[in-house]
Amino acid sequence: MDSGPSSHIALKILIAGGFGVGKTTLVGAVSEIRPLHTEEPLSMAGRDVDDADAVERKSTTTVAMDFGRITVRVGLTLYLFGTPGQDRFWFLWDELALGALGAVVLADTRRLDASFPAIDFFEHRRLPFVVAVNQFPGARAYGAEEVAAALDLDHGIPVVLCDARVRASGKEVLIALVEHASQRHRERRSA
Secondary structure, three states: OOOOOOOOEEEEEEEEEOOOOOHHHHHHHHOOOOOEEEEEEOOHHHHHHOOOOOOOOOOEEEEEEEEEEEEEEOOEEEEEEEOOOOHHHHHHHHHHHOOOOEEEEEEOHHHHHHHHHHHHHHHHOOOOEEEEEEOOOOOOOOOHHHHHHHOOOOOOOOEEEEOOOOHHHHHHHHHHHHHHHHHHHHHHHHO
16 A cells, blocks of 8 residues: 555544434544434334333434434544444344444443344444443433443453543544454454
8 A cells, every 4th residue: 555645544443333312423523524314203113122221212213224424634534433232123224334433332321231132243344433422411321341341341452431512522532442443353364
């Protein structure tokens, strides 16, 4: 790969997690362009299928993906793909994961069990990921170590605390992922 001044690197990152954890919010907070959202109103049929505990006020849901872009520096751009959170849309995840550098698994401590399917998905595909704990107002605060233990994460999987609504917080999550993915790449090359 040419690393000269005219080269451009584009990295694909997935933003995944359970229903209502803040994936659309995170993509919207960090994107430098108006993000593409495939939000649709929640239907009564969907409410019967989706676990809406702790997100009773949620009125829309992502049905395909969210898309955003952030330029890190000249020649380095991150393309963000937010996945849908409900089980019935997981068939899209394989396509979205193709060519991805890594993923952010957004977690809500009020419903931590909703994180397991995304974690399993990325572990099975050996795709680097970080867990970002979206600190919802009114939710009990847990430390990164407590969340890592509760999720039974492999040693070395970063857990970062964030507020998906805040651009600077979202950027810190993305930095943690890029650093983790770079470290994993170096480890694989030296093995």
